Amino acid sequence: MTHPPTRTYWLEHAWLDTHVEPGVAVEVADGAITAVRTDVPAPPPGAEILRGLTMPGLANAHSHAFHRALRGTVQVGSGTFWTWREVMYAVADKLTPQTYHALARAVYAEMALAGVTSVGEFHYVHHAPGGARYADPNAMGEALIEAAADAGIRITLLDTAYLSSGFGQPPTAHQLRFSDGDAEAWAERCSVLKERDHVRIGAAIHSVRAVPADQLETVARWADERRAPLHVHLSEQTAENDACREAHGCTPTQLLALHGVLGPRTTGVHNTHLTAEDVSLIGGSGTGTCMCPTTERDLADGIGPAVALQNEGSPLCLGSDSHAVIDLLEEARAMELDERLRTRTRGHWTAATLLRAASADGHAALGWQQAGAIEAGALADLTTIALDSVRTAGPLPRLGAETAVFAASAADVRHTVVGGRHVVRDGAHTLVPDVPQALAQAVDALRG
Ligand SMILES: [Zn+2]
Numbered sequence: 001m002t003h004p005p006t007r008t009y010w011l012e013h014a015w016l017d018t019h020v021e022p023g024v025a026v027e028v029a030d031g032a033i034t035a036v037r038t039d040v041p042a043p044p045p046g047a048e049i050l051r052g053l054t055m056p057g058l059a060n061a062h063s064h065a066f067h068r069a070l071r072g073t074v075q076v077g078s079g080t081f082w083t084w085r086e087v088m089y090a091v092a093d094k095l096t097p098q099t100y101h102a103l104a105r106a107v108y109a110e111m112a113l114a115g116v117t118s119v120g121e122f123h124y125v126h127h128a129p130g131g132a133r134y135a136d137p138n139a140m141g142e143a144l145i146e147a148a149a150d151a152g153i154r155i156t157l158l159d160t161a162y163l164s165s166g167f168g169q170p171p172t173a174h175q176l177r178f179s180d181g182d183a184e185a186w187a188e189r190c191s192v193l194k195e196r197d198h199v200r201i202g203a204a205i206h207s208v209r210a211v212p213a214d215q216l217e218t219v220a221r222w223a224d225e226r227r228a229p230l231h232v233h234l235s236e237q238t239a240e241n242d243a244c245r246e247a248h249g250c251t252p253t254q255l256l257a258l259h260g261v262l263g264p265r266t267t268g269v270h271n272t273h274l275t276a277e278d279v280s281l282i283g284g285s286g287t288g289t290c291m292c293p294t295t296e297r298d299l300a301d302g303i304g305p306a307v308a309l310q311n312e313g314s315p316l317c318l319g320s321d322s323h324a325v326i327d328l329l330e331e332a333r334a335m336e337l338d339e340r341l342r343t344r345t346r347g348h349w350t351a352a353t354l355l356r357a358a359s360a361d362g363h364a365a366l367g368w369q370q371a372g373a374i375e376a377g378a379l380a381d382l383t384t385i386a387l388d389s390v391r392t393a394g395p396l397p398r399l400g401a402e403t404a405v406f407a408a409s410a411a412d413v414r415h416t417v418v419g420g421r422h423v424v425r426d427g428a429h430t431l432v433p434d435v436p437q438a439l440a441q442a443v444d445a446l447r448g
Contacts (some may be wrong), residue, residue, distance in 0.1 A: 033374065063320060080366075101147050115416050154200075158229065235251070253275075271305070286314070294325050295321035
């Protein structure tokens, strides 16, 4: 990522973590914020003007880019998570480094248009169909890294260990391209991946189904040695809990705790079907929780105990996961609204808390500790929401956070700035000229 030179942004309204501040000047140099001045009622000469509500850039903490090709297709008829997975595998079978690059570039461009400045890509399609290695064994991961660069956003490549189809079962034919054979081989391949200006390398355990218990520690140690983020799909389905109890006599959370996987750099994704003890183990260890409510709704997973988890000390972040939609504001809104339906009471999360989950805490879960704030020293990642669209016009600007979370959508994102670079300007992507066409072509290439 090349950074533009020093510049000044003038924010008509800025979300400063606790309140909306009118008229804020933000100085940026080398991709980072060097100064923030309030009480600046008019744009300084030469400043880039961001009209609307500017907040720290959004972090999409859980993505499988290729699932975007399933949009619409998997909404036909009924089915379960497990029938959905068969359709997903059929698409995964068709990916090559070239087609995956084209699709991910378009998907990450869609994310930029939705205000996302960092994505956590939970990546497990490592090898060719059948499991043959590409000339570069990291060709697929590199395709994703390049796609993020082309779309102008940051990526944390959560390189995922996926070694078995279930407890004590080898990978199925579809899953052979996900597997490195064992965790040592996974670690050896991942160790070659290099961090770059826009890239962090993290680890993932696909699930307790997909990594044998005696190999969990290898993955956890690899992440620990690098102080890298470690993510894991956790108790998304009750069937996983039942199979884990049968194989190991404990819950997936207990199994992870036993093998040293939980901790402050670890994030459990979904954390849906948990016991009270699981909630204590996750919260007490400082393990994060990534909720993906639009996907969890779509797959009829259930509503996880997010409020209890946060109360026990588990920070919340958000992801669009299967990309049924890509809209972090919708994910944030769903947290509160789903909880209202479940409990028939209101006020579980404030807009401020949900924006923190969609930004600072999401970035922290992806290893971007300096992102997610409009303050000196932070990365110059900004997302501006229009306050004059049909959805957002009317409320007072000081209610900008409530308006953004409870009424706005991705369509209201007007500007996305990543490291001081304008990636989305006035609702148009500056690097990918026609994002809908890029999506249509990339998805079409995987059809048939
Ligand atoms: Zn996922």
